[in-house]
Amino acid sequence: MPASDLRLSTVDSPSDELMNALGTLFELGKYSDLTITSGIRRYAVHKAIVCSRSGFFDGACSNPFKESESGTIDLSEDDPEAVDHMVHYFYHLEYLTTPRVQPQGTTLSSPLASPISQKHLSFDSIIDENHSEVDEIESAAEQQAKGSASNLTLHAKVYAIAEKYGIQGLKTMAKNKFSAQMAYHWDSPEVPLAIQEVYETTVDSDRGLRDVITSTFRCYPELAQRRDVEAVVKETPELAWELFRVGWDLPLTLSS
Known part of the structure; x- marks a missing residue:
């Protein structure tokens, strides 16, 4: 394999490079120009990313509303977990990539659950x-x-x-x-x-x-x-x- 091909094979693809960069922006909040709040949580986000993906955020930031003046959008009335996954999606094009722990007292053997069938739903x-x-x-x-x-x-x-x-x-x-x-x-x-x-x-x-x-x-x-x-x-x-x-x-x- 030519040396040039070897170097190319060891670096991220262009799409991976872009997604890694977006993930870093999300984690560090660098260059953030907008804050989303949800209860006690605060997300340092970027208008170019969230406003281009949602008409709501675009309208809130481009019109003379209090959100555009304060640079903060409060989503505390929404489910906080859903907000968290929504913001994560903006930067990763994915959410909930790791399994959630099963709540205590909730098992598939619950007496209210029907017996597990041998057939599988496709x-x-x-x-x-x-x-x-x-x-x-x-x-x-x-x-x-x-x-x-x-x-x-x-x-x-x-x-x-x-x-x-x-x-x-x-x-x-x-x-x-x-x-x-x-x-x-x-x-x-x-x-x-x-x-x-x-x-x-x-x-x-x-x-x-x-x-x-x-x-x-x-x-x-x-x-x-x-x-x-x-x-x-x-x-x-x-x-x-x-x-x-x-x-x-x-x-x-x-x-x-």
């Missing part, structure tokens, strides 16, 4: 009825879901905050991760909480995560026999209506 069956998003499911999301603790509720929160602030790439990533987690953790005790989170934070016309949930019930009707899931369905009229239509093999949306 990605192809956790998408909408038209199967139009198979190609969008990222292999990285699938690999992260294997063997990791359930993060369904977290991904639902990230999906909601991405929708709120108009970050389409993050929204797509959160949906992919939610789909992957549901495929591997459909019998997790966290499922009722995730269902509740999805139906409380998304509108009826946003079918992204809702279709994942109804597809899971379609694939695993025994999920409806769990008492904790039944309680959530009773408290969520929209889901109850959708499951009624699923039971009768009807489309989830009424034709005009």
Whole structure:
């Protein structure tokens, strides 16, 4: 191998070089010209990075609002963990790359959870009825879901905050991760909480995560026999209506 080729093979690729530089900017806060606050957390960010990715941040910084004058945007009303992952995504194009520790007292052997089935839910069956998003499911999301603790509720929160602030790439990533987690953790005790989170934070016309949930019930009707899931369905009229239509093999949306 020529010496010049050897030197090129030992350095980062241009894309790696860029991502490493962005990660360093995030970690050190160098050249920061904007601060995002979330409770006691403060993030030294850069307008060129966050405003070019979100219409909300662009508007807050380019119009005569208090945020543009103070150089601070307060997101304390949002879920702090979702904010943390959103900001991380701005600089890394990824979030939650390491498994979260399973909460104490929450195991897959919970008496409220149905027995683990020998059949395995595939990605192809956790998408909408038209199967139009198979190609969008990222292999990285699938690999992260294997063997990791359930993060369904977290991904639902990230999906909601991405929708709120108009970050389409993050929204797509959160949906992919939610789909992957549901495929591997459909019998997790966290499922009722995730269902509740999805139906409380998304509108009826946003079918992204809702279709994942109804597809899971379609694939695993025994999920409806769990008492904790039944309680959530009773408290969520929209889901109850959708499951009624699923039971009768009807489309989830009424034709005009």
